Amino acid sequence: MKTKSTLSGRGAQRNVHNRFFELSHEMRDDFLEFCEKEGEIADKNKTLYLNVFPKTIVNKVTSPDVGMAYSMNMYQGCEHGCIYCYARNSHEFWGYSAGLDFERRILVKKTAPELLEAHLKKKNWKAHPIVMSGNTDCYQPAEKKFELTRQCLEVFLKYKHPTAIITKNVLILRDLDLLKALAKDNLISVNVSITSLSEDTRRILEPRTATIKRRLQVVKALSDNGIPVNVMLAPIIPSINSHEILPMAKAVSEAGALSIAHTIVRLNGAIGEIFTDWIKKTLPDRADKVLHQIENCHGGTLNESRYGVRMRGEGNIAKQINDLVKLARLKYFKDKGMPRLNTDLHEQYKVGQMKLF
Structure with missing residues (x-):
């Protein structure tokens, strides 16, 4: 049985305490009662875009089990509101709650393109795939x-x-022209997140x-245009x-995923x-059942931070x-695989065009 959420269109239903702050903020019942009597809205539930100005944009990833060495994020926080998102904890570093x-x-990093260009022009930088959305979705509504x-x-x-992209938003098809141009030189791969067919x-x-139907259409559209797609059945x-697991694997394979x-x-932090x-x-x-089964996967707790174990349980x-995922790969992806991205061209283009000499 599903009950009506307190705040529609949001994953988290409240803010939680920021572990780095001594003080906390809470919405008291007497304040809510006052607002109701006065006909006022206690929480307008609006999204705010706040400019921030980082000094760098490319991050070195030291975790050995996330499948990337470098990442970048144009946005911090994510309006998609996925309730399980591991990136929620990072919002505390900026002084905000991991909840609402x-x-x-x-947080919007408007200087991201300039910072990226400066990074790619560094003399000592050797080309290595940089993943957009290592933390939050680069095609969230703000984009x-x-x-x-x-x-x-x-x-x-x-x-x-x-470069590589991780997203669950159909907005990526807006940039199909650039993705196709990158794909000509094997410079792009896309990871589309699909967590259910329901x-x-x-x-x-x-x-x-985006709806599941539209995400499957994204997988097909990208694949039809020669852009390699991996699908993240995660979490x-x-x-x-x-x-x-098996129905999702079958659907994304038929849509063209490699x-x-x-x-x-x-559920850390x-x-x-x-x-x-x-x-x-x-x-x-089913709340207690789900929570206990998650605990069963992580040694009796909701948390898991050990490398090599945290992702698989x-x-x-x-x-x-x-085992079901292994079976899905054998059944639907036996003769498929993602290509290795091309790192050979960049050195010739560090000044923005191919060197003549």
């Missing part, structure tokens, strides 16, 4: 307004530098994302989408509190999930 603030306080991802793609194309599940897990959440990847949900509050309000009939439930 993560979805409603979007429609600011177009920073498109500008960064133009920089990658100008300098013939390989719209009911999608709406509660990822309230402001797998026991008793929410774990039963869909491979799949997965993780088992882990503030995400455990946010997810627990959400599931007890949204899926109260341990125990019987984790083994069942991982």
Whole structure:
């Protein structure tokens, strides 16, 4: 049984305490009662875009089990509102809550294209794929307004530098012209996130994302245009989408995906509190079951930080999930695979055009 969420169109239903702050903010019942009596809106539930000015944009990734060495994020925070998102904790570093603030306080790095260009022109930089959206989705709603991802793609194309994208938004097809140009030199790959084939599940897990039908259309459109696509079946959440592994793998393979990847949900830091509050309000009939099964995958807790274990989990439930993914690969991706991106061209284009001598 699903109950009505307190705030429509949001994943988190409240802000949680920022661990770096001594003081905390809460919405008291007496204040809510006062607003109701006065006919005032206690929470306008609006998204704010806030400019920030970092000194660098490319990050070296030291984690050995995330499949990338360098990443960049044009936006911090994400309006998609995915309740399970590991990036929520990073919002605390900026002074905000990992709950509603993560979805409603979007930090915009307008100088990202210039910072990227400066990085690619460094004499000591050796080309290596840089992943856009290592933390938050580069095609979230803010991109429609600011177009920073498109500008960064133009920089990658100008300098013939390989890049990869992780997204769950159909807005990526706006930039099909640039993606096709990059694909001609094998400089681009795309990871599309699909966590369910059920719209009911999608709406509660990822309230402001593209529909599943449209995401499958994205996989097909990209594949039809020669752009290699991997699909992230991530995260797998026991008793929410774990039963869909084989159907999802079949659907994305038929749409043209060349491979799949997965993780088992882990609820580190503030995400455990946010997810627990959400599931007890949204899926109260199965909340305890889901939470206990997640704990079963991580040694009796919702958290898991050990490299090599945190993404795949341990125990019987984790083994069942991982075995199903192996079976899905054998059944639907036996003769498929993602190509290695081209790192050979960039050195010739560091000045923005091919060297003549």
